[in-house]
Amino acid sequence: MARPDAAVAAAAKLLRVAVLGNPNAGKSTLFNALTGLSQRVGNYPGVTVEKKVGAMASSAGRLDLVDLPGTYSLAAHSPDEMVAVDLLLGQAPGEPRPDALLAVVDASNLERNLYLVTQLLETGLPVVVALNMMDVAEGRGVHVDAAALSERLGAPVVPTRADRRIGIDALRAAIAAAAAGGLPPRPAHRFAPPPPIAAGLALLREKLAPGWAHARGRPVHEVELLRALVDEGGHAEARLIAALPAAREELARARAAARAEAPLSALEAQGRYRYLRQLTAGCVRRDPPPRQTWTDRLDHVLTHKVWGALVFAAAMVLLFQSIFTWARPLMEAIDAGFGRAGGWIGAWMPEGALRSLLIDGVIGGVGAIVIFLPQILLLFLFLGILEDCGYMARAAFLMDRLMARVGLSGKSFIPMLSGFACAVPAVMATRVIENRRDRLATILVTPLMTCSARLPVYAVLIAAFVPPTRLLGGFLSLPAVTLLALYLLGIATAVAMAFLFKRTLLRGPTPPFVLELPTYKWPAPRVLAARLLDRTKAFLTRAGTVILAMSLIVWALAYFPRAPGPAAAAIHDGRPAAAAAPSGIVAEGDPALLDAARDAAQLEQSLLGRVGRAVEPAFRPLGWDWRITVAALAAFPAREIVVSTLGTIFSLGGDVDEGSADLQAALQRATWPDGRALFTLPVALSVMVFFALCCQCGATIATIRRETNSWKWAWFTFGYMTVLAYGAGLLTYRVGAALAA
Amino acid sequence: MTTLDQIRPGGRARITRLAASGALGQRLSEMGLVEGTAVRVVRAAPLGDPLEIEVQDYFLSLRRAEARFVEVSETGSHGAP
Numbered sequence: 001m002a003r004p005d006a007a008v009a010a011a012a013k014l015l016r017v018a019v020l021g022n023p024n025a026g027k028s029t030l031f032n033a034l035t036g037l038s039q040r041v042g043n044y045p046g047v048t049v050e051k052k053v054g055a056m057a058s059s060a061g062r063l064d065l066v067d068l069p070g071t072y073s074l075a076a077h078s079p080d081e082m083v084a085v086d087l088l089l090g091q092a093p094g095e096p097r098p099d100a101l102l103a104v105v106d107a108s109n110l111e112r113n114l115y116l117v118t119q120l121l122e123t124g125l126p127v128v129v130a131l132n133m134m135d136v137a138e139g140r141g142v143h144v145d146a147a148a149l150s151e152r153l154g155a156p157v158v159p160t161r162a163d164r165r166i167g168i169d170a171l172r173a174a175i176a177a178a179a180a181g182g183l184p185p186r187p188a189h190r191f192a193p194p195p196p197i198a199a200g201l202a203l204l205r206e207k208l209a210p211g212w213a214h215a216r217g218r219p220v221h222e223v224e225l226l227r228a229l230v231d232e233g234g235h236a237e238a239r240l241i242a243a244l245p246a247a248r249e250e251l252a253r254a255r256a257a258a259r260a261e262a263p264l265s266a267l268e269a270q271g272r273y274r275y276l277r278q279l280t281a282g283c284v285r286r287d288p289p290p291r292q293t294w295t296d297r298l299d300h301v302l303t304h305k306v307w308g309a310l311v312f313a314a315a316m317v318l319l320f321q322s323i324f325t326w327a328r329p330l331m332e333a334i335d336a337g338f339g340r341a342g343g344w345i346g347a348w349m350p351e352g353a354l355r356s357l358l359i360d361g362v363i364g365g366v367g368a369i370v371i372f373l374p375q376i377l378l379l380f381l382f383l384g385i386l387e388d389c390g391y392m393a394r395a396a397f398l399m400d401r402l403m404a405r406v407g408l409s410g411k412s413f414i415p416m417l418s419g420f421a422c423a424v425p426a427v428m429a430t431r432v433i434e435n436r437r438d439r440l441a442t443i444l445v446t447p448l449m450t451c452s453a454r455l456p457v458y459a460v461l462i463a464a465f466v467p468p469t470r471l472l473g474g475f476l477s478l479p480a481v482t483l484l485a486l487y488l489l490g491i492a493t494a495v496a497m498a499f500l501f502k503r504t505l506l507r508g509p510t511p512p513f514v515l516e517l518p519t520y521k522w523p524a525p526r527v528l529a530a531r532l533l534d535r536t537k538a539f540l541t542r543a544g545t546v547i548l549a550m551s552l553i554v555w556a557l558a559y560f561p562r563a564p565g566p567a568a569a570a571i572h573d574g575r576p577a578a579a580a581a582p583s584g585i586v587a588e589g590d591p592a593l594l595d596a597a598r599d600a601a602q603l604e605q606s607l608l609g610r611v612g613r614a615v616e617p618a619f620r621p622l623g624w625d626w627r628i629t630v631a632a633l634a635a636f637p638a639r640e641i642v643v644s645t646l647g648t649i650f651s652l653g654g655d656v657d658e659g660s661a662d663l664q665a666a667l668q669r670a671t672w673p674d675g676r677a678l679f680t681l682p683v684a685l686s687v688m689v690f691f692a693l694c695c696q697c698g699a700t701i702a703t704i705r706r707e708t709n710s711w712k713w714a715w716f717t718f719g720y721m722t723v724l725a726y727g728a729g730l731l732t733y734r735v736g737a738a739l740a741a
Numbered sequence: 742m743t744t745l746d747q748i749r750p751g752g753r754a755r756i757t758r759l760a761a762s763g764a765l766g767q768r769l770s771e772m773g774l775v776e777g778t779a780v781r782v783v784r785a786a787p788l789g790d791p792l793e794i795e796v797q798d799y800f801l802s803l804r805r806a807e808a809r810f811v812e813v814s815e816t817g818s819h820g821a822p
Contacts, residue, residue, distance in 0.1 A: 073771040077764045109798045112773045142798070233763050262776070263762035269770030273778075295800070305787040397802045401788035404804070410791075512765045512807055513791060514772060517800040 015063040015179040016096060017056075018087055020120065021104030022113050023070035024390075024518040026132045029162035030104050031067045032530045034172065041534070045093065045709075049083045050431070058176035065175075066098065069434075072112070074119045075227060075265070076235040078436050085236070088123050089221045100126040100178040102171075107144050107159075108137035108519065110284060111276050117153070118191055118272050122223055126182030128174045129157040130167075136519055141287030149283040154186035163524040188279060193226070194271040196258035200229050203254040208240070208247055215243040229254060230264045295390075295519045302394055312398055315386070316417065330374035338367035353559065361555030364644070366548050372699075373539060375452060376425045379418055380535050381528065383429055386414075388523035392432065393515055400513055406495050407502030409433075409513045412442040416494065419449030420487075423700040424539070427707050435511035441501045443707060444717050447700050448494040448693065450487045456640045457691045458486055464664040465684035486692050493693060493724065538706075551637050551698075557608040558634065563601055600649055608634060622690065622726070623683040623733040625672060632690065637698040639691055682736025686729040694725035743815060746792065746808035748782045754813035755779050761810035773797040774811055 021027040035054025042051045052067040068084045076082040083092065090097030101120055105113040120127050131146050150157035156174045160167035193201060201222075209220045227236035228251065240247045258264060301307045342359045349355040386392045392414060400410030411433045418426035426446045433439040462479045469478040603609050612630030619629045627649045635642035643663070650666040670678040695701065695718045705714035748754050756778045761769055773796050774780070781795040791804040 072768070075767045075771065077767070112797045112799065115771060115773070140798075231767060234767070262758060262760075263766045265762065265767045266759040266770045266775065269773075270775040270777075273773065273775050299783075299793075299800075303784060303786065303793070308787060393802070397786055397791060397793065398788075400802075400804070401786060401790045404790075509764070512768045513802070513804050514765075514768045514807060515802045516772075517793060517802055519799075 013096075015060070015100075016066060016098045017063060017100045017102055017175055017179050018066045018068055018084075018098040019102045019104065020068050020084065020116065021070060022072055022106065022109075022116060022516075024516055025070070025104045025106040025113055026162045027067070027070055027104040029524055029527045030130060030132060030160065030171075031065060032527055033162050033165050033168050034175075035065055039534070041538070044083050044095075049080050056172065056175070058172050060176040060180045063099075063176065063179055065102070071116065073116055074223065075231045077231065077233070078235060080434075080436055082235045082239075085223070085227065088120075088125065089223060091218070091221075091224075098125065099180075100128065100175065100182055102128050102130060102175055104130045104132055106136075107131045107134045108140050108142055110137075110142070110144060110280065111273065114276050114280065115269075115272055118276060119223075121153070121155075121185050121187055122191070122226075123221075124184050126178040127153075127155045127185050128171070128178045128182075129153065129155055130162075130171055131157050131159045132162055134159050135161055136521070140293060143285040143287075145283050145285075149280065152188045152279050152283060154188065163522075163527075191272060191275045194267045197226075197230065197264055197267060197271070200254040200258040200264070201225055203257055204229055204250070207250050207254075208244065211244050212240060212247070226268075229258075230268050232264065293519075298520050299394070299517070302391070303397060308394075308398060312395060315391070315395075318382075327374040327378050331371050334371050334373065335367070338363050338370070342367075356559055357552070357555065360559070361552045362548065364551070364555075366544070366551060370540070372422055372424070372453070373536065375421055376539060377532055377536065379421050379425045380532055383414065383418065383425075384528045384531055385523050387432070388521070388527065390518045390520045393517050396515060397517060404513075406499045407510075408438055408441060408498055409435075409511065411513075411515070412438060412498075415442050416446055416449060419446040419451060419494075422451050422453070423447040423449070423697065424703045425535070427700065427703045428535070430707065437502070437506040437508050438511055440708065440713065441498050441506045443704055443713070444501055444720075445494040445498045447695050447697065447704075447717060447721060448490050448497065450490040450692065451697075453638060453640045453697065454486075454691055456643050458483055458688055460643055460646070460663060460667070461684045461688050464667045465679055465681055482688075486688060489689065489692050489728075493728075497720075497724075554608070554634050554637055554641075557611070558603055558606045560607055561605075563598075563605055603630065603649055621733070622686045622729045623680070623737070624687070625678055627670075628678075628683075628687060632687075632694075632696070635691075635696045637696075639694075639696045642691065642696075680737075680740065682733050682740060685736055686733035689732045690725045690729035692725075693721055693728050695721035743813055744809050745780065745782070745794070745811035745813050746805040748780075748813065748815060750782050750784045752815060753779065753781045753817045754815045756811060756813050758812040759810065760812060761807070765807060765810065769803075769807070769811065772801060779816070780811075780813065 019027060019031055031052070031054060034056050039052055039054040042053075044051050049069055054065045054067070055062050056065050066087070068087065069080075071081065071084055074085050074088075076085055086092040087095055087098065088101070101123070103117045103120055105117065107113075117127070117129060129150075131144060131149070134144070137144060144159075146157045146159045156178065158167055158171045158174050160171055162168075192198070204225050205222075209225060213220045224236055224240075227234065228240045228247075231237060232255070237251065240251070255264065262270075302311055342363045345355065345358050345363070349358070383392075386395070395414055396410030398410070399413040403410050403412055412430075415426050415429040415433070418429050423446055426449070427443050430439050430442045430446070433442060462482055466479045466482050470476070471478060471481060608630055609626070612626045612633060615633070616624070616626040616629050619632070624632075627646075631642045631645040631649060634645040646667065647663055650663065650670060667679050668677075672678055701714045701718055704717055705711050708714065743754070745754065745756075756774060756776055758776060759766060759769060759774060778796060783793040783795055783800065785792050786802075789805075791802050792808055793800055793802050794808075795801075
């Protein structure tokens with residue numbers, strides 16, 4: 001399809017080039033090299049695929065590069081995989097058809113990478129081939145003649161080394177030329193589908209294509225017909241049948257006419273590989289292969305029964321060490337920074353709603369989230385290195401057998417493990433799982449893993465209520481065992497829920513675990529840096545929007561309405577002092593304690609306090625009073641807020657942390673109105689179990705919404721986890737109380 | 742009839758037929774497991790499953806249950822130790 005008006009079109013609109021390639025071909029690195037940091041990230045409507053667009057400067061002016069997910073072919077078995085096909089054919093709603101395609105090809109693995117290219121040649125769009133990783137190919141004794149290949153494919157082929165930015169300028173020029181008026185490729189000869197497929201296609205073209213085009217008001221592309229015919233149970237077929245119910249029989253007839261000795265998909269692949277061998281004959285020269293490559297030798301150790309397991313364990317220990325320990329100083333610095341900002345505002349602004357809004361709402365709320373940035377960045381740095389050097393695929397290889405028992409695959413392991421640090425990056429890490437159901441199941445259960453934000457909650461309650469009894473001859477202490485049990489509770493629940501989801505809600509055929517184990521390579525620092533920056537931006541944007549909004553809502557609920565007069569409120573409405581200062585602290589004389597008592601009184605009569613009292617009956621079966629209930633409700637934006645809220649309620653002012661002995665003492669002294677101790681061991685355990693299983697984390701909910709592209713799954717996660725948390729909290733309290741009695 | 746899951750680590754074989762259809766058949770074929778292709782079974786994961794094989798010019802991991810759909814004829818068993 002020549003485009004005589006290409007020059008006019010080029011002047012009129014922004015040119016777009018779609019970037020495609022196999023996973024591990026270096027597509028992201030190349031995309032970054034071409035676009036720099038000018039990337040915009042969004043979602044395609046209705047699917048979970050991330051849409052990444054970057055601007056590329058060229059001699060022909062600015063043009064947009066659209067990064068499509070890594071894929072081995074155009075066959076699509078889910079709406080997610082169909083995004084690429086739709087975009088290439090101009091069928092994606094609201095997305096203009098690209099002007100040209102950039103195919104990124106791994107030169108060291110040429111045939112399999114060119115397989116996708118043979119399909120792109122049929123889309124009718126100009127194609128530029130980036131022959132990437134030439135160095136790896138040379139290292140393996142594979143010499144590719146780019147000029148000859150270009151001639152055979154009838155499309156420009158540019159040798160590149162994305163990690164060293166070699167060949168980028170030549171590639172930019174080729175892309176610009178192709179987009180501004182390039183012609184579709186003219187290969188030395190075209191792929192002719194094997195006779196059974198050709199016969200089926202002819203039948204479909206005659207019987208179905210006109211009806212399909214009519215039903216949807218758009219012409220049908222030959223590529224769609226091929227996909228509908230060949231991909232049995234695939235997405236093109238489903239779409240055709242949805243538009244034209246009679247197509248089901250017609251398809252069956254066409255496939256029967258093909259009367260193939262092997263499945264059509266196998267025939268197509270066989271035909272294409274044969275075609276490729278002929279087309280590229282003479283373009284590739286191979287030295288006799290070296291006995292063992294580095295990857296071979298490394299894999300011999302890294303996937304070994306003993307050494308492999310040891311290296312894996314060491315890598316995971318390092319991961320946790322970095323998240324829990326190395327991030328600490330940075331987190332403390334951020335915390336101190338927010339504290340100083342709060343102090344500064346407190347010193348300069350007159351007391352009032354605005355000051356409270358800034359200090360307690362904005363700084364308190366957003367600060368509680370931003371403090372996790374160092375952990376998130378470290379986790380992503382670590383995961384990025386593992387992913388880019390090729391180890392991630394080996395970890396999936398090692399763990400697949402275990403994960404398969406709950407119906408997931410090895411690819412779910414690392415995201416779930418990352419959940420121990422923080423569910424936010426862990427949910428983002430599920431992007432490596434292509435299968436939609438597996439990915440959703442992993443996203444739904446990952447927030448059950450004990451993240452670092454639960455630690456402050458556990459730390460306070462365990463220190464206050466679990467006696468430091470020594471077990472096993474002093475080797476273990478009861479508090480440590482309690483902590484371990486809470487971690488195990490999270491893991492066991494996550495595993496059980498994954499099992500359940502995969503058998504009910506997300507039931508479907510077991511997705512293939514056919515995973516490429518890529519050649520080991522050094523990660524490119526530039527790519528890692530770009531990715532970290534990307535994550536930081538995404539995270540801070542979220543902290544500045546959704547989380548800020550939720551923090552402000554909770555703040556407003558706790559701030560309004562105001563008590564009629566300072567400090568006097570509780571005294572004037574005639575309630576006993578124990579209600580004003582519920583922990584029983586006598587607020588005489590000491591101004592700090594007076595302030596604290598006033599805060600507590602304010603919280604009690606605020607909207608949040610009233611809501612807490614109103615819903616208290618619902619939480620009474622868990623052994624909670626209205627104060628614990630309020631603290632749990634207020635912790636909706638982030639679990640750890642429960643600690644500072646408990647601090648406020650029990651008259652210590654908001655500024656306490658988990659190490660605070662005052663808070664522990666206050667909790668131990670807290671009583672019911674009739675003088676019984678509020679926190680018994682069963683109550684403390686029920687609070688901890690509740691927080692182990694609940695989804696009190698605005699950041700996680702917002703991330704799930706972003707990653708699944710739907711509020712439905714975000715609220716579903718919140719809902720099922722809250723139900724679980726309530727049920728388990730109830731059970732814990734009842735069993736605990738029965739045992740204690 | 743021999744299938745790929747029966748080849749011991751180190752063994753080499755040639756694919757005679759791919760019996761899988763649907764998503765699995767699609768994935769295996771586009772990854773280059775087509776009739777006439779030479780494969781080498783490199784190793785099994787420590788827990789016995791999945792397998793690692795060398796095919797075309799790269800390494801691929803697949804479960805035994807999936808390798809069962811790949812019909813092969815063994816061509817040798819002297820490969821990597």
